[in-house]
Amino acid sequence: MELRGPSRVEEKLYTLRWKHDRTSHIAITDPRTCADRCGDEWRRPCTTFCPAKVYEWDPEQARIVVAYENCVECTTCLVGCPYRVIDWRPPRGGFGIQYRYG
Amino acid sequence: MEKFDAVVVGAGPAGAAAATTMARAGLSVVLVERGEYPGAKNVMGGVMYGRMAAEVVPEFWTQGAPIERVVVEERIWLATDDSAVSVSHRSPKGAYHPDGCPNAFTVLRAKWDRWFAQKAEEAGALLVPGTTVEDVLWQDGRVAGVRTGREEGDLHADVVVLCDGVNSALVERARLRDHPVEPHQLALGVKEVVGLPPEVIEGRFNVERGQGVTIEIYGAVTRGMSGYGFLYTNHDSVSVGVGVLVSHLMRTRIPPYELLEGLKQHPLVRPLLAGGETLEYSAHAIPEGGWRAMPKLYGDGVLVAGDAAMMVNGLHREGSNLAMTAGRLAGETVVEAKQRGDFSARTLSLYAAKLEESFVLKDLRKYRDLPELAERRPDLFGTFAELANLAAHEMLTVDGLPKRDKQRKIWREVTRRKPLWGLARDLYEVWRAVR
Numbered sequence: 001m002e003l004r005g006p007s008r009v010e011e012k013l014y015t016l017r018w019k020h021d022r023t024s025h026i027a028i029t030d031p032r033t034c035a036d037r038c039g040d041e042w043r044r045p046c047t048t049f050c051p052a053k054v055y056e057w058d059p060e061q062a063r064i065v066v067a068y069e070n071c072v073e074c075t076t077c078l079v080g081c082p083y084r085v086i087d088w089r090p091p092r093g094g095f096g097i098q099y100r101y102g
Numbered sequence: 103m104e105k106f107d108a109v110v111v112g113a114g115p116a117g118a119a120a121a122t123t124m125a126r127a128g129l130s131v132v133l134v135e136r137g138e139y140p141g142a143k144n145v146m147g148g149v150m151y152g153r154m155a156a157e158v159v160p161e162f163w164t165q166g167a168p169i170e171r172v173v174v175e176e177r178i179w180l181a182t183d184d185s186a187v188s189v190s191h192r193s194p195k196g197a198y199h200p201d202g203c204p205n206a207f208t209v210l211r212a213k214w215d216r217w218f219a220q221k222a223e224e225a226g227a228l229l230v231p232g233t234t235v236e237d238v239l240w241q242d243g244r245v246a247g248v249r250t251g252r253e254e255g256d257l258h259a260d261v262v263v264l265c266d267g268v269n270s271a272l273v274e275r276a277r278l279r280d281h282p283v284e285p286h287q288l289a290l291g292v293k294e295v296v297g298l299p300p301e302v303i304e305g306r307f308n309v310e311r312g313q314g315v316t317i318e319i320y321g322a323v324t325r326g327m328s329g330y331g332f333l334y335t336n337h338d339s340v341s342v343g344v345g346v347l348v349s350h351l352m353r354t355r356i357p358p359y360e361l362l363e364g365l366k367q368h369p370l371v372r373p374l375l376a377g378g379e380t381l382e383y384s385a386h387a388i389p390e391g392g393w394r395a396m397p398k399l400y401g402d403g404v405l406v407a408g409d410a411a412m413m414v415n416g417l418h419r420e421g422s423n424l425a426m427t428a429g430r431l432a433g434e435t436v437v438e439a440k441q442r443g444d445f446s447a448r449t450l451s452l453y454a455a456k457l458e459e460s461f462v463l464k465d466l467r468k469y470r471d472l473p474e475l476a477e478r479r480p481d482l483f484g485t486f487a488e489l490a491n492l493a494a495h496e497m498l499t500v501d502g503l504p505k506r507d508k509q510r511k512i513w514r515e516v517t518r519r520k521p522l523w524g525l526a527r528d529l530y531e532v533w534r535a536v537r
Binding site: 006007008009012013015016019042043045048049051052072073074075076078079080082084089090091092093094096097098099100101102 | 136137138141142143144145146210211212213215231232233234250251252267268269271282283284285287288290292294295339348351352355356357358359363380381382383384385386387
């Protein structure tokens with residue numbers, strides 16, 4: 001039996017609706033920690049635990065690239081960043097994810 | 103300067119319950135919600151409990167509440183990669199309390215929260231959606247309102263009730279918590295709502311129109327992490343999801359959406375969802391730290407309820423019911439404080455006393471050692487699921503081996519995987535954490 005539907009996270013994100021703000025509600029307060037410490041000590045867990053793939057490691061720039069438009073506001077990164085260098089704030093009122101089912 | 107009796111932050115189950123309770127008693131109440139509508143930001147697996155909803159909105163089930171299906175059967179699966187031992191309880195009549203109130207029912211939070219918050223509006227609360235609260239306001243050492251992101255957006259009030267959900271920054275701003283939430287005190291749940299025709303759901307889950315089933319799946323589906331998978335039937339969709347501790351996600355580096363995909367492809371799950379179309383993917387953090395990780399529940403001019411206060415009973419998948427009860431008790435406390443004309447921590451401590459009397463703190467206290475065990479022993483569910491399946495498979499395989507020999511074989515296999523003393527110690531640990 002076949003299961004239709006999105007198997008990759010990108011396809012899962014297509015099912016969602018956002019009202020995007022022009023500016024990011026997420027900032028990395030100390031990018032050097034991601035480059036210098038987290039790679040060795042934790043292998044940058046934000047790149048795997050984030051359910052919306054907001055955080056990706058860019059080896060050329062040697063920094064985490066933040067796709068804040070993907071954020072589903074689960075707030076896991078507030079706690080899951082081993083060095084607490086992710087400054088996540090709720091998007092401005094009315095902006096961000098808009099679940100139709102929830 | 104306009105001043106309200108109370109500002110409630112967050113229009114989820116806790117906030118709407120608090121606002122409804124206070125507005126009904128004649129207090130002036132603002133209910134601030136950062137989503138464009140209540141529920142826009144909110145996710146849960148999907149089981150809501152009627153008794154606690156009815157204590158806020160009496161006979162809600164007769165008032166067009168967006169109930170998906172009333173739960174008539176609950177199943178627990180102990181699963182390996184390709185098999186499961188199942189325990190279930192079914193009781194269509196027992197699904198309702200004597201007064202007709204459904205015991206447990208499935209909901210989709212974007213719909214339920216909108217409806218529930220509307221009840222607060224009907225009671226007289228002023229709902230302000232699309233507005234983020236950025237900080238609490240202080241006056242003479244006590245909380246005296248909130249600062250919103252709007253132009254001239256300060257709201258002044260005698261009391262602020264914080265119901266702003268998991269990882270509330272405002273709880274820290276209000277000085278009710280001085281240490282951050284730790285990764286082992288938080289789970290991440292990911293879910294898909296899979297659309298299927300009602301009659302297909304009813305056939306596959308063996309229920310009638312309006313009836314629903316819950317399945318919780320322990321074991322292999324969490325791939326060595328503490329947590330569980332679930333399937334909940336809605337009217338014309340099935341919610342399928344999995345929640346695991348964030349600390350374990352950090353260690354295993356398994357992406358949550360891959361965990362979810364694995365659950366959907368499990369041989370026992372796949373036929374239940376076949377042909378379905380994913381309507382929405384979602385994810386949310388779940389506070390799992392329990393009683394030991396709760397913030398202070400009150401301060402001068404401030405109360406906290408729901409996920410913001412860690413009010414989740416993970417073992418029993420309860421949370422929204424704790425939130426509704428805590429919100430209601432917070433509301434009742436503020437009404438009494440208003441009568442006394444005193445909103446100091448001393449008067450508001452009545453809230454904690456009410457919670458102590460209720461199932462909320464009694465249950466959270468009962469399971470206070472469970473979060474630590476879940477963090478330390480992610481192997482427990484997988485091991486027991488494997489052993490149970492091994493035993494069931496052996497006893498049910500008719501191959502000419504006499505039953506007594508089969509029993510010996512099972513015993514040998516079990517003790518080979520897990521020495522007797524280890525098995526006894528594990529069982530004792532679990533018993534101690536849940537007794």
